[in-house]
Amino acid sequence: MARRGSPIEVRNLTKQYGSARAVDDLSFTVEPGRVTGFLGPNGAGKTTTLRSLLGLIRPTSGSATIGGKRYAELDSPLTTVGAALEANSFHPSRSGRGHLAIQAKAAGVPAARVDEVLLRVGLAEAGSRKVGGYSLGMRQRLGLAGALLGDPSVLVLDEPINGLDPEGIRWMRSFLKVLAEEGRTVLISSHLLSEVQQTVDELVIIAKGRLAYQGDLAGLAGETTVTVDAPRRAELQAALAPHAAVQPLPNGLVVTGLDAEQVGAHAFAAGIPLSALSTTASGLEDVFLNLVTGEHTTTAMEGAGR
Numbered sequence: 013m014a015r016r017g018s019p020i021e022v023r024n025l026t027k028q029y030g031s032a033r034a035v036d037d038l039s040f041t042v043e044p045g046r047v048t049g050f051l052g053p054n055g056a057g058k059t060t061t062l063r064s065l066l067g068l069i070r071p072t073s074g075s076a077t078i079g080g081k082r083y084a085e086l087d088s089p090l091t092t093v094g095a096a097l098e099a100n101s102f103h104p105s106r107s108g109r110g111h112l113a114i115q116a117k118a119a120g121v122p123a124a125r126v127d128e129v130l131l132r133v134g135l136a137e138a139g140s141r142k143v144g145g146y147s148l149g150m151r152q153r154l155g156l157a158g159a160l161l162g163d164p165s166v167l168v169l170d171e172p173i174n175g176l177d178p179e180g181i182r183w184m185r186s187f188l189k190v191l192a193e194e195g196r197t198v199l200i201s202s203h204l205l206s207e208v209q210q211t212v213d214e215l216v217i218i219a220k221g222r223l224a225y226q227g228d229l230a231g232l233a234g235e236t237t238v239t240v241d242a243p244r245r246a247e248l249q250a251a252l253a254p255h256a257a258v259q260p261l262p263n264g265l266v267v268t269g270l271d272a273e274q275v276g277a278h279a280f281a282a283g284i285p286l287s288a289l290s291t292t293a294s295g296l297e298d299v300f301l302n303l304v305t306g307e308h309t310t311t312a313m314e315g316a317g318r
């Protein structure tokens with residue numbers, strides 16, 4: 013039975029490796045009862061942040077806490093927070109059950125818990141087989157089982173969806189939702205928005221060690237542009253230019269800042285018949301890529317620091 017999870021709070025976290033700053037003054041909060049996606053391209057600083065949170069590395073400055081406490085200060089760390097950082101770190105000749113038994117012993121968790129978590133992640137039958145023969149999806153489930161051993165109210169999972177087949181993704185997605193519905197705090201990292209888009213309630217996006225966005229998917233919604241064309245294209249461009257950003261492309265003029273009706277009205281007022289008028293919403297993945305490769309952070313930051 014899960015207790016209500018504590019929030020994860022990252023405050024002004026900085027980690028310097030020599031001259032490289034892996035995490036740079038990063039602040040965000042992860043609330044219980046929902047699945048939060050921690051996103052950023054490879055090298056953005058996700059693992060460094062998670063390792064700081066789990067007390068595996070010491071931050072250069074700032075803090076990462078669970079319920080206001082650093083990992084080392086938790087009264088009962090293994091029943092407070094469960095983590096799965098790498099799905100490939102299992103010894104291949106050991107069985108899934110054997111792995112969990114060792115983990116349970118080290119954590120002071122009753123041995124009976126091993127079969128409970130194997131059952132919960134759907135590995136009850138495969139538990140006695142060697143991990144070397146497991147698919148990536150099975151190793152992901154085993155990592156999750158290990159994270160659940162202490163029945164923690166906070167779960168931290170590094171790339172739990174990476175490499176799963178569609179059935180595995182569906183399974184993981186609904187499993188994570190249930191864990192959040194039980195009241196737990198669930199933080200999952202990924203380098204692909206498309207991978208977690210249907211799984212997460214909240215997003216924390218980082219790039220180059222800094223916060224680029226915190227909020228829900230709707231807040232990240234792409235910009236809508238209007239594509240318009242006319243036989244007298246140059247005149248149309250001149251008519252629209254005072255009202256919006258207009259970019260000439262081979263298939264017409266791409267207008268940002270007006271909707272299709274407004275573009276039509278300006279053309280009509282200038283007496284220019286149109287040959288094409290359509291609206292395009294840029295995909296979330298485009299917005300995400302712009303965010304993590306662009307120079308500036310988004311303005312949709314209302315959620316930051318909550």
Ligand SMILES: Nc1ncnc2c1ncn2[C@@H]1O[C@H](COP(=O)(O)OP(=O)(O)OP(=O)(O)O)[C@@H](O)[C@H]1O
Pocket residue numbers: 029032033034035052053054055056057058059060061203
């Ligand atoms: N122990 C270390 N020593 C030196 N540099 C490091 C160390 N760990 C990480 N870095 C550097 O810090 C930056 C952030 O790495 P980190 O692994 O946290 O990113 P990430 O977002 O988790 O990426 P990935 O998805 O590839 O794991 C990278 O430039 C990385 O090379």
